[in-house]
Amino acid sequence: MENIYFKLRDFFNSMPNGFPPSKSGIEIEILKMIFTEEEAEMFMKLKLSFETPEKISKRTGLDMEYLKRILPVMDKKGQVFGVSLGAVSFYKILPYVFGVYEFQLGRMNKRFAELNEEYGNEVFSEDFFSKTPPLMRAIPIGVEVKDDTKIEPYESVASLIESAKSWGVRDCICKTEKSLLDKRCDKPLEVCMSFAPVEHAFDNAEVGRAITKEEAYEILKTAEDAGLVHMTSNVKSGQYYICNCCKCCCGPLSKYIAVSKNAAAKSSYVAVVDNDACISCGVCIDRCQADAIEMADYAVITDCLGCGLCVSTCPTNAIKLQKRRAEDIQAVPENESEWMELRAKGRGMGDDYKKLF
Secondary structure, three states, rough: HHHHHHHHHHHHEEEEEEEEOOOOHHHHHHHHHOOOOHHHHOOOOOOOOEEEEEHHHHHOOHHHHHHHHHHHHHHOOOOOOOEEEOOEEEEEOOOOHHHHHHHHHOOOHHHHHHHHHHHHHHHHHHHHHHOOOHHHHHHOOOOEEHHHHHHHHHHHHHHHHHHOOOOEEOOOHHHHHHHHHHOOOOOOOOOOOEEEOOOOOOOOOOOOEEHHHHHHHHHHHHHOOOOOEEEEEEEOOOEEEEEEOOOOOOOHHHHHHHHHHOOOOOOOOOEOOOOOOOOOOOHHHHHHOOOOOEEEOOOOEEEOOOOOHHOOOOOOOOOEEOOOHHHOOOOOOOHHHHHHHHHHHHOOOHHHHHHHH
C-alpha cells in the first residue's frame, strides 16, 4: 500500500499550488506523518470545492455513515477543511500550501519540522516561490498615504477586519517550525489571524482561539510594533486570513530575499524618502523585512514591498507611502479561481486541475 502515498503526492502536485517529487522521496515521509493509508484514499476522493457528505456519497458511492465518521476526524487532523452551518456540514480538500501544511499546527513536532525544512531546501521552495502569481501579498499598515488615492479594500487591513463577523488567532506555523529547529527569532508568535463572514466561526476551534474585533486590532498593532509585515492572499476578494510575517522565519519573505522576487507580491504603494529630512539614523533599515533599504547620505529604497513599516517609525517623518506608477502596480487576481488558473499556467499545467472542483 505504500504506493498510495506516491499517488497522494502526485494528487497534491496536480493542484496549481504544487507538491513536486524530490530525488530523496522525503515528501513521502511527510505524507505518511499526516495521513494513514485510509485517510489518503479518502482525501483523493474529495474536491477542492465544498460538498456535503450526502453529495460525496452520491458522487463516490461511499457509505454515508462511513463518511460521517471519517470526515470529522480528518477535519480535526487538519487534513480537510470542514465548516458547519447549523446541522449541515461541508468539506473540501486543500493544497499542501496554503492548506494542509498550515493546518498541521496542532500536530507539529520536531521531526515534522525537520522533514518540511529538508523538503523545502531540496525542491519545494524553488518550485513554489519562483512561480507566478505569488500566493501572498503585502498589505500596507495603517499609516497615512501621501497622495489622495483611494485604498482598495483588499489592501486595507481595516477593511478586511471590518468586513468580517468573527475573528480568530493562532500561532504562526512558520515560527512554530523554526522554534522546533532552534532557529526562531524573538518576534511575537500568536499573530496569524483568520476571519469569517459568519458569527461564531472560531468558537470551537481545535487550534487557536476566537477573538473579538477589538482584539484583532490589538494583535495587528502588536505585529506592527514588532516590525512584522501584514500579508494576505494575493486576490481581490475572498481573503480569510492575515499573516504577520518576518524575514527570519516566514516562507514568503525569507524566500523573497533568498529565492525569488516572485515569492511575495508587492502592495500598490511604495515608500519614498524626503532626502532633506532624512538624518541617516538607520531605523528604517532595522524595520525593513525585505532588505530593500540601503544607507548613503540618506536612506535609499531599492525594491520596496510597500508594507509601510519604515514609515511608522521614522523619527523625522522623512518617509511616506504613495501610490506606485500605474505601470509598476502588479496585477491582482480577482479571486482564488483566477489565481489558480494563472498559477497553473505559471507552472506549465493544462486545465486538468479543474476536474478537482
